[in-house]
Amino acid sequence: MTNKTNHGLRELAQLAGVSKSTASRVISGNGYASPEVKERVLQAAETLRYKPNAVARAMVTKRTNNLGVIVFREQPPIVSHPLYGKIIDEILVASEARGYSVFLKTDREMSLRSTDFLLEQRVDGLILVSRLQKNVIDYVKKFNLPYLMVNGSTDDPEVIHLVSNDETGGGRAADYLHGQGHRKFFVIAGPIEHRSHSLRLAGFTRRLEQLGISTQSSAVKIVPSPESNFAYGIKLMEEHYQVFIDQGYSALFTTNDMLALGAMKLLLDRGVRIPQEVAVMGYDDIELGSMYSPSLSTVSVDATGIGRDAVELLDKLIRGVTDLPKLVEYNSHVVIRQSTEGKE
Amino acid sequence: MTNKTNHGLRELAQLAGVSKSTASRVISGNGYASPEVKERVLQAAETLRYKPNAVARAMVTKRTNNLGVIVFREQPPIVSHPLYGKIIDEILVASEARGYSVFLKTDREMSLRSTDFLLEQRVDGLILVSRLQKNVIDYVKKFNLPYLMVNGSTDDPEVIHLVSNDETGGGRAADYLHGQGHRKFFVIAGPIEHRSHSLRLAGFTRRLEQLGISTQSSAVKIVPSPESNFAYGIKLMEEHYQVFIDQGYSALFTTNDMLALGAMKLLLDRGVRIPQEVAVMGYDDIELGSMYSPSLSTVSVDATGIGRDAVELLDKLIRGVTDLPKLVEYNSHVVIRQSTEGKE
DNA sequence: CTGAAAGCGCTTACAG
DNA sequence: CTGAAAGCGCTTACAG
Numbered sequence: 134m135t136n137k138t139n140h141g142l143r144e145l146a147q148l149a150g151v152s153k154s155t156a157s158r159v160i161s162g163n164g165y166a167s168p169e170v171k172e173r174v175l176q177a178a179e180t181l182r183y184k185p186n187a188v189a190r191a192m193v194t195k196r197t198n199n200l201g202v203i204v205f206r207e208q209p210p211i212v213s214h215p216l217y218g219k220i221i222d223e224i225l226v227a228s229e230a231r232g233y234s235v236f237l238k239t240d241r242e243m244s245l246r247s248t249d250f251l252l253e254q255r256v257d258g259l260i261l262v263s264r265l266q267k268n269v270i271d272y273v274k275k276f277n278l279p280y281l282m283v284n285g286s287t288d289d290p291e292v293i294h295l296v297s298n299d300e301t302g303g304g305r306a307a308d309y310l311h312g313q314g315h316r317k318f319f320v321i322a323g324p325i326e327h328r329s330h331s332l333r334l335a336g337f338t339r340r341l342e343q344l345g346i347s348t349q350s351s352a353v354k355i356v357p358s359p360e361s362n363f364a365y366g367i368k369l370m371e372e373h374y375q376v377f378i379d380q381g382y383s384a385l386f387t388t389n390d391m392l393a394l395g396a397m398k399l400l401l402d403r404g405v406r407i408p409q410e411v412a413v414m415g416y417d418d419i420e421l422g423s424m425y426s427p428s429l430s431t432v433s434v435d436a437t438g439i440g441r442d443a444v445e446l447l448d449k450l451i452r453g454v455t456d457l458p459k460l461v462e463y464n465s466h467v468v469i470r471q472s473t474e475g476k477e
Numbered sequence: 478m479t480n481k482t483n484h485g486l487r488e489l490a491q492l493a494g495v496s497k498s499t500a501s502r503v504i505s506g507n508g509y510a511s512p513e514v515k516e517r518v519l520q521a522a523e524t525l526r527y528k529p530n531a532v533a534r535a536m537v538t539k540r541t542n543n544l545g546v547i548v549f550r551e552q553p554p555i556v557s558h559p560l561y562g563k564i565i566d567e568i569l570v571a572s573e574a575r576g577y578s579v580f581l582k583t584d585r586e587m588s589l590r591s592t593d594f595l596l597e598q599r600v601d602g603l604i605l606v607s608r609l610q611k612n613v614i615d616y617v618k619k620f621n622l623p624y625l626m627v628n629g630s631t632d633d634p635e636v637i638h639l640v641s642n643d644e645t646g647g648g649r650a651a652d653y654l655h656g657q658g659h660r661k662f663f664v665i666a667g668p669i670e671h672r673s674h675s676l677r678l679a680g681f682t683r684r685l686e687q688l689g690i691s692t693q694s695s696a697v698k699i700v701p702s703p704e705s706n707f708a709y710g711i712k713l714m715e716e717h718y719q720v721f722i723d724q725g726y727s728a729l730f731t732t733n734d735m736l737a738l739g740a741m742k743l744l745l746d747r748g749v750r751i752p753q754e755v756a757v758m759g760y761d762d763i764e765l766g767s768m769y770s771p772s773l774s775t776v777s778v779d780a781t782g783i784g785r786d787a788v789e790l791l792d793k794l795i796r797g798v799t800d801l802p803k804l805v806e807y808n809s810h811v812v813i814r815q816s817t818e819g820k821e
Numbered sequence: 822c823t824g825a826a827a828g829c830g831c832t833t834a835c836a837g
Numbered sequence: 838c839t840g841a842a843a844g845c846g847c848t849t850a851c852a853g
Contacts, residue, residue, distance in 0.1 A: 139620070139621060182619060182620070184593065184596045184597050184620075185597055186536075186597065186599060187597040187598045187599065188532055188535045188536050188541065188598070188599050189536055191532045192530075192532050192533055192536055197532065199580075199598075210566065210764070211566050211569070212556050212557075212562050212565045212566045212569065213556075213557070213559065213562030213563050213565070213566050213764070215557065218556050218557030218562050219557050221556045221557070222554065222555050222556045222557050222583075225555070225556065225581065225582070225583055226583070229582070229583075234580050234582065234594060234595075234598065235580065235581060236543075236578050236579065236580060236581075237569065237579060237580075237581045238569070238573070238578065239566075239569055239570070239573075249528065250578060251578075252528045253528050253529055253530065253531040254531045254532070254543075254578065255530060255531065255532050275526060276483070276526070276528075277483060363768050394768055395768070397770070398768060398769075398770045398772075401770040402770055402771075402815075420554070420557070421765050421768070424707050424738055424739070424742060424765070425742075425769065425770075426741070426742045426745040426746055426769075426770070427746075428742075471746075
């Protein structure tokens with residue numbers, strides 16, 4: 134049994150009977166080496182269980198082949214967040230495919246700490262996920278580090294960001310529900326400061342107006358929610374339950390699935406039949422929604438495309454490719470499931 | 478505006494008018510420096526926006542302060558897996574608190590690639606999550622690297638592993654359901670090769686036997702499932718639906734929540750009333766279950782404790798603490814929700 | 822095709 | 838209390 138000491142290039146070279154330079158060339162795959170020499174080095178690497186030291190390599194090449202991903206969220210479910218989890222999964226897979234490893238960090242206080250950490254780790258690039266404060270991106274910009282934003286909001290025209298086309302998606306939801314015959318809409322809208330929530334709502338109401346439904350009238354009731362989670366879906370539906378029933382709203386639209394699920398659970402628990410009495414529609418297409426009974430109709434967000442392209446674009450940035458798009462939008466489409474179908 | 482070039486210790490020292498050694502001492506916090514000197518260096522660091530190079534530091538200290546986490550799963554939902562996601566979230570938080578950053582890797586083919594990668598990155602320690610093949614741990618053991626296993630299975634007495642006490646939990650589920658008056662049990666059991674599924678089932682049936690219910694008789698029907706996901710919950714329930722109804726099983730127990738949710742959805746879609754006609758109980762306590770309508774009764778797994786302790790134990794291992802426990806078990810408790818309550 | 826030498830940006834004894 | 842020097846484990850021109 135070879136001992137557990139980690140061997141370096143020097144021991145490797147020694148055992149193979151070559152110089153460190155030569156050993157380095159065959160291990161790294163850069164530069165020439167005769168077949169016989171190559172064979173000997175590889176053989177030695179095997180018996181020594183040699184693992185090149187990526188830290189040392191990074192120091193000289195000034196490339197770590199590491200990416201940093203920071204998810205900005207105040208509340209605990211971070212990786213396990215149904216939408217961000219999907220995006221991160223995709224980032225992981227796409228990174229692996231391009232030879233990058235990823236440091237995953239979460240940042241609760243929208244601080245600069247995690248950014249600093251990754252800067253010190255000399256990651257090759259940074260993916261900033263979710264809404265983040267302007268100061269974070271102002272900070273990142275001061276350094277010479279490729280970065281991009283996923284699912285955040287910014288007016289900064291310099292910043293590359295990937296978002297789903299929430300306004301169009303909101304419009305499609307309105308279109309679909311209207312097409313199903315609905316004329317009275319109850320809407321629970323997540324935090325207006327959050328780009329996606331505000332655009333989804335804007336798209337939804339604009340489309341209703343175009344369809345001849347005044348969103349100022351009693352045909353549309355919009356309830357704002359300070360948070361976009363399950364608990365608030367329940368809470369707000371509970372608070373407005375009486376109005377909801379009395380006014381005869383036949384369709385419920387929320388700016389994300391979690392709110393929809395919460396509201397739907399409250400309705401189901403009170404015996405309201407979905408979709409027979411009320412049609413419910415969310416946004417995001419989280420896995421949970423497809424598993425619900427009734428399964429939740431929704432508007433999809435292309436988490437797979439976003440995650441994949443984030444890595445691809447960042448890789449291009451790192452490699453110095455220019456003329457990259459500053460804004461990449463992903464199309465949303467309506468996903469019809471049990472919570473809205475069956476309405477005749 | 479300071480330019481974007483990244484400055485090194487040399488420039489820092491130069492600007493502060495001290496030697497690199499001194500600059501290093503104040504930046505790293507190791508060693509002495511007079512208040513005035515310290516002040517000057519810090520000042521210079523500020524104006525230069527100096528970020529210590531963690532790569533260089535790691536090379537000399539032989540400590541990266543990085544941890545590697547590998548999640549072994551063949552199927553896509555990895556980070557976004559409802560249970561593993563929770564554990565990973567906790568690992569992230571606990572790592573941060575102890576000054577570690579984490580490389581998150583997934584491994585679909587149970588290969589040695591991700592392990593090698595992390596070995597090359599010279600992480601200080603490794604957390605192996607989920608079921609992994611014996612060859613992976615045999616491989617890791619050959620290197621001089623602290624590691625531990627979470628939620629996996631091993632007979633190797635040397636390996637530190639953290640698991641939930643699945644057998645006891647299975648027994649508690651049986652106890653609870655029996656106490657609710659149920660005498661006919663339908664069980665969907667996940668892959669028997671997976672430690673947690675087989676122990677949950679074993680605990681459940683053993684306890685039933687103790688309660689005087691023969692698990693060989695028609696009182697208990699056990700259906701094995703090759704996968705432990707939602708789709709199989711639906712599929713198996715569908716296949717056995719007629720038997721299920723005809724035989725009058727009043728309780729359904731599955732070895733995880735996903736299976737329970739799938740089976741429950743099928744029952745609900747067919748109009749079976751839960752819990753009035755059938756009580757349903759899962760295992761894991763994933764967030765989804767608490768949101769369902771009816772919310773799912775289950776047996777909890779202490780994901781928070783597991784994630785937190787994994788980092789704590791690994792940190793101790795890294796710091797050379799000895800006499801660590803080889804096996805840490807976490808208690809499970811029954812979580813009663815709508816899918817079983819209401820039965821009188 | 823291969824090797825000697827310099828250097829990546831730090832830290833750490835060791836002098837003084 | 839501070840600085841000069843060596844060295845961590847690699848890669849990369851540059852000779853030969």
